[in-house]
Amino acid sequence: MAEKDWIARYFAPLASGQGAAGLRDDVAQLSIAGPVAITTDAMVEGVHFLSRDPIDTVARKLVRANVSDLLASGAEPAEALLTLGWPAARGEAEIAAFAAALGDELARWGAGLIGGDTVANPDRLFLSLTLTGRCLAGAPVRRAGAKPGDCVWLSGSVGGAARGWDGLHSAAGRAWQEGGKDAAAPAWVSAYRLPELPPLGIAGLVARCASAAMDVSDGLLIDARSLAAASGAGIHIALESVPFAGGAADEAEMLKLASWGDDYQVLFTAPEGQASEIAQLAKKEGVKLARIGKIVDGSGLALSLHDRKVNLPETLGFEHGRVGSPVTRP
Amino acid sequence: MAEKDWIARYFAPLASGQGAAGLRDDVAQLSIAGPVAITTDAMVEGVHFLSRDPIDTVARKLVRANVSDLLASGAEPAEALLTLGWPAARGEAEIAAFAAALGDELARWGAGLIGGDTVANPDRLFLSLTLTGRCLAGAPVRRAGAKPGDCVWLSGSVGGAARGWDGLHSAAGRAWQEGGKDAAAPAWVSAYRLPELPPLGIAGLVARCASAAMDVSDGLLIDARSLAAASGAGIHIALESVPFAGGAADEAEMLKLASWGDDYQVLFTAPEGQASEIAQLAKKEGVKLARIGKIVDGSGLALSLHDRKVNLPETLGFEHGRVGSPVTRP
Known part of the structure; x- marks a missing residue:
């Protein structure tokens, strides 16, 4: 044809x-x-x-x-x-x-x-x-614009796509893809194949309240660092505040899920004084939001877990154009 | 990187x-x-x-x-x-x-x-x-809009890309591509690799005068038929009026060059009463234009050469998505 x-x-x-x-x-x-x-x-x-x-x-x-x-x-x-x-x-x-x-x-x-x-x-x-x-604002909300003292907000949860990917590449997941009779679909497979976005109403919330914003498609850690770099500031994330899909048992699991990508959630910053307005708007629009950190003076990404400093993992997320993309992972 | x-x-x-x-x-x-x-x-x-x-x-x-x-x-x-x-x-x-x-x-x-x-x-x-x-008009000029009686205009010439393609696939052209010392660049190769477009000023001319327009990237014959079909009319092209790159020796060569594509010229229609205005604008903007036919009642494409009816070739142009695209031609 x-x-x-x-x-x-x-x-x-x-x-x-x-x-x-x-x-x-x-x-x-x-x-x-x-x-x-x-x-x-x-x-x-x-x-x-x-x-x-x-x-x-x-x-x-x-x-x-x-x-x-x-x-x-x-x-x-x-x-x-x-x-x-x-x-x-x-x-x-x-x-x-x-x-x-x-x-x-x-x-x-x-x-x-x-x-x-x-x-x-x-x-x-x-x-x-x-x-x-x-x-919905006069112009697109940009990555640049976050100011020290701003709160860092995240919609939904991260890590579901990583879990789905792992499931598809497990022995059970391979059997299921090959149509094995007794094989059940791996958990989280739909989070990888069909990520759940925040509802449309988040666009208005971002337009109204955010000082800076981006989506977190490449991994929370790498994207948070990008937002801070574009804003000429540092960013601190408290890992215990991040909603991980299915929860995270320990620091290693948190770091893995926060550096995988394909989650398509919204990361944005806003002055602390707007927190209650943001919470109200989120409730009205059905947007799940969590406060996961702060914009700080300086530069770069800092992580903590219950006030203890956490070292950054070697890879913060999916770097496009490199060998080692999610799909070519072992 | x-x-x-x-x-x-x-x-x-x-x-x-x-x-x-x-x-x-x-x-x-x-x-x-x-x-x-x-x-x-x-x-x-x-x-x-x-x-x-x-x-x-x-x-x-x-x-x-x-x-x-x-x-x-x-x-x-x-x-x-x-x-x-x-x-x-x-x-x-x-x-x-x-x-x-x-x-x-x-x-x-x-x-x-x-x-x-x-x-x-x-x-x-x-x-x-x-x-x-x-x-430059209030909206894009469309393929639909040509009326019976309208003149058909073509910018530049067609067939240069076809000649360049043939040259690249001749024995001499292959030798040249392989860096042969004595090999000369085939004629028209730049018309294939880097088609010459009409000057920017043609946009204003089309916006001001054209009843219908499109570019002829897939081949003059197939594109002329498309314009007529979108306009719910027929189109007649007088082959002797079409500027062929390098000229065309006979009917067979005309039909080949008019059904090859990759020429990126503009085909448009306008009422006959605008012909002198179009000619003046074309001169002012440095646009080469030729009157190559008429929009007629009915449907489909009709060709003539010095008032003699010419049968349509089997293939009118490059059909995207089919095997048999220019690059896979023998």
Whole structure:
């Protein structure tokens, strides 16, 4: 089937708004009036997801990786452009399932597809999504902007994706993926394949209250250090305050879960005086938030556990472009 | 080197404007006030370009493929997001050359880089660029909108890329690519590697005069048929009026050059009464234009050569997603 037939059959039904022109043109028109945030996230088979991951969760995770960036900047998702590098080995049924999940997930966040490009990538599935968002503040909330004394807040929990990854690579997890009769799905597998984002309402909370923000897709520790560096300050995290998915038995487990990534939660900072307003907004919007630390004078990341200093682990998170990404871990 | 170091060293210098925030954040803010056009085009090694094509021409062609879409919609390029799927086999010197050429080419069209994502694609280079543009009319000029009686206009010439491709795949062209001492560069090779676009001024001309427009990247015949279909009309092209790169000796050569693609010219329609205004504007902006046909009642594409009907060739152009793309031609 030719590209235009794929588009007409599977993607045009996802097109929303006049600016998309039914995906029949090479260009789209953005519909947002006012400040527009824009982000791009790519996912590659065998690098960011596993070949055997179901195609519908791959599509949803692609959307969520982008949505996560927008929520953390105080913006609501609006319009998407998809670059699809499709390998010949995946058939039409997979395209149909991919498109249906992509459209459903975009709609869940109030967004629609307005354009993109579909090409052949012979060896593996290559996905890239560009997503625009309405800035609820006058501009995107940035990583820079945190001030010494600000509290550090984290939505949801971290470590679920790491647990899911481990489960998929355990003997039981491999048996389950191969369709073993008696094999049960590993715990937390859905946290890896389909990370749960904070609700849309967090965008307004960030826009209203945050002095700095980012999503924590690469690992809490590396991302916290990035936020502090961008703000020209130091950051202190009290590990006992961090909500770990499934809890954490000891310091070693905490450090592992805090340096893995793929959790797609929002990390933000705000002056201490706003704590009660933040708690109220979080309750109203159904956002789970924890205060996990402080912005401090100086630079770099410091960790403690019940007031005892904790040494940083050698690896603070997933460093893109390096060998040793999550998917190539043993 | 980690992704953030690549970005800081090679891509941050290309970042323009406050909205890019020096490429240090996951999101950018668009700077355009007014109607925004947006387009995405991807290019894959071994599919859309050859592994041995110089990395600087690959970067420039990626930009031009996107610029071409905007110019044809009556929009001026503004801000770009790059998805770079980089294979381990290509080293840092190539990244540096790629980034320098990308930035230079964007700047040539008045655009800058504001964001993107850099990932590993183990097997081959995978490139996708999203480019925004300022709509010079109130909205993008579309493929739909041509009316029976409208004249059909084409910028520049078509067929240069086809000639360059043939040259690269001739015995002499292969010897030249392999660095043969006495081998001369095949004629037209730069038309394939680095297609010459019409000047920026064509965007204003299209915005002011065109009833319908598109770029002809897939081949003149297939794209002309697409424009007519989107407009709910037929299209007639007089082959003797089409400027072919290097001329065309006979009907067979005309049909080949008109159905190859990769030329990145602008095809548009306008009422006959605007012909003299169009000619004046074209002269002022340095745009080469030819009147190559008419929009007619009915549907489909009809060809003639000196008033004699010409049968359509079996293949009208490059159909994306099919085996038989230019690069896999014998």
